[in-house]
Amino acid sequence: MLALTACAAGHPQSTLSTDGSAAREILALFRPVFWLALGVFVIVEGALLYAVIRFRRRPQDGIPLQIHGNTPIEIIWTIVPAVVVVVIATLTFRTQALLVKQPAESLLVRVTAYQWWWEFEYPQYNIITANELHLPAGRDVRFELRSADVIHSFWIPRLSGKTDVVPGHVNSMTFRPDDRPERIMLRGQCAEFCGGTHAMMALWAVVEPPADFEAWVRQQQQPARVPAEVSQGRPAGVAVQTQPSPAATAAAQLPMSLEARGYRLFAEKGCIGCHAINGYPNAVARVGPNLTHVGSRQHIVAGWLENTPENMRRWLRDPGAIKPGNRMAATIKPGTLTEDEIAALSAYLEALK
Ligand code: HEC
Numbered sequence: 489m490l491a492l493t494a495c496a497a498g499h500p501q502s503t504l505s506t507d508g509s510a511a512r513e514i515l516a517l518f519r520p521v522f523w524l525a526l527g528v529f530v531i532v533e534g535a536l537l538y539a540v541i542r543f544r545r546r547p548q549d550g551i552p553l554q555i556h557g558n559t560p561i562e563i564i565w566t567i568v569p570a571v572v573v574v575v576i577a578t579l580t581f582r583t584q585a586l587l588v589k590q591p592a593e594s595l596l597v598r599v600t601a602y603q604w605w606w607e608f609e610y611p612q613y614n615i616i617t618a619n620e621l622h623l624p625a626g627r628d629v630r631f632e633l634r635s636a637d638v639i640h641s642f643w644i645p646r647l648s649g650k651t652d653v654v655p656g657h658v659n660s661m662t663f664r665p666d667d668r669p670e671r672i673m674l675r676g677q678c679a680e681f682c683g684g685t686h687a688m689m690a691l692w693a694v695v696e697p698p699a700d701f702e703a704w705v706r707q708q709q710q711p712a713r714v715p716a717e718v719s720q721g722r723p724a725g726v727a728v729q730t731q732p733s734p735a736a737t738a739a740a741q742l743p744m745s746l747e748a749r750g751y752r753l754f755a756e757k758g759c760i761g762c763h764a765i766n767g768y769p770n771a772v773a774r775v776g777p778n779l780t781h782v783g784s785r786q787h788i789v790a791g792w793l794e795n796t797p798e799n800m801r802r803w804l805r806d807p808g809a810i811k812p813g814n815r816m817a818a819t820i821k822p823g824t825l826t827e828d829e830i831a832a833l834s835a836y837l838e839a840l841k
């Protein structure tokens with residue numbers, strides 16, 4: 489079973505096929521250390537097996553020859569391991585020095601780990617998103633790693649080694665995703681046990697050509713979409729209209745779309761107590777993921793579910809069944825939302841492209 493895991497299609501989390509500078513440096517260290525270790529293993533275990541078989545006790549044997557010490561052998565088994573250790577240490581220090589090198593100019597991403605999801609902030613672009621990390625191919629990226637609660641570990645195996653995310657301390661990580669013409673999705677995972685559903689604290693890194701990244705940035709910088717009926721005058725706490733326009737009066741007489749009802753429910757059901765949506769009045773909380781463009785993400789719930797209307801409804805129906813103990817489940821329980829409200833909220837959220 490263990491050997492079969494090596495056959496995983498596409499090696500989603502393999503450190504042996506790399507897509508970034510830091511992962512490649514680490515692999516370049518891993519290879520010689522692995523072969524050295526294998527050599528030591530074969531020699532030591534081989535000598536042991538040989539001795540056990542060749543000098544095993546036979547019926548006619550008495551007490552074997554008693555000896556004490558052997559200076560040449562002792563010198564050899566002190567010097568050889570010392571040389572091996574010096575070689576490994578030299579290679580390791582070289583790699584470490586490469587990994588902490590700060591590029592002159594880089595994209596800055598502030599990562600905040602929460603139980604059990606990831607927030608990504610791009611201060612140079614004024615973007616906050618969650619669980620889906622967009623990176624331009626061929627550009628240096630520097631990460632500032634912070635924790636909102638307990639110790640986590642940030643790890644995208646094909647891009648870099650893991651770095652602990654420690655409360656009260658800012659760690660950093662730097663690497664450059666390989667330049668490539670097409671867009672790739674790489675899975676990442678929290679690598680430090682952080683509570684009940686730590687195993688479900690994943691993320692997806694989307695490495696894309698610079699032009700695609702710029703387009704993504706422009707899209708993420710837009711405020712969230714407001715459903716037509718709301719923006720055309722159905723009041724939702726946005727603007728006070730003393731003299732409704734004829735268009736607004738006409739709009740007010742139409743039945744509301746699912747999306748527009750979802751928009752209203754987002755405040756009415758208390759979602760704004762935990763989630764931010766840029767452009768939505770008073771939705772600024774950072775207890776849960778920023779939902780401004782949640783509809784544009786390929787996954788929801790920290791990389792765990794594909795972002796489909798059906799999965800969105802499943803999540804809203806009973807978040808605790810999918811991720812036991814998560815903070816949303818403390819408020820949103822089975823039955824908190826009716827099926828009708830779930831459909832409306834899901835329609836609204838999925839439209840937030
Ligand atoms: C008590 C705080 C809280 C409330 C109230 C709350 N949420 Fe959440 N929500 C969270 C947290 C925390 C997560 C992250 C869960 C995880 O992945 O571990 C989350 C995740 C989500 C996600 C998945 C986002 C993603 O990108 O992974 C959606 C969608 C969502 N909430 C919608 C809603 C809606 C709609 C409501 C109102 C009906 C709501 N939430 C109410 C805290 C809350």
Ligand SMILES: [Cu+2]
Pocket residue numbers: 640641678679680681682683686687689
């Ligand atoms: Cu974790």
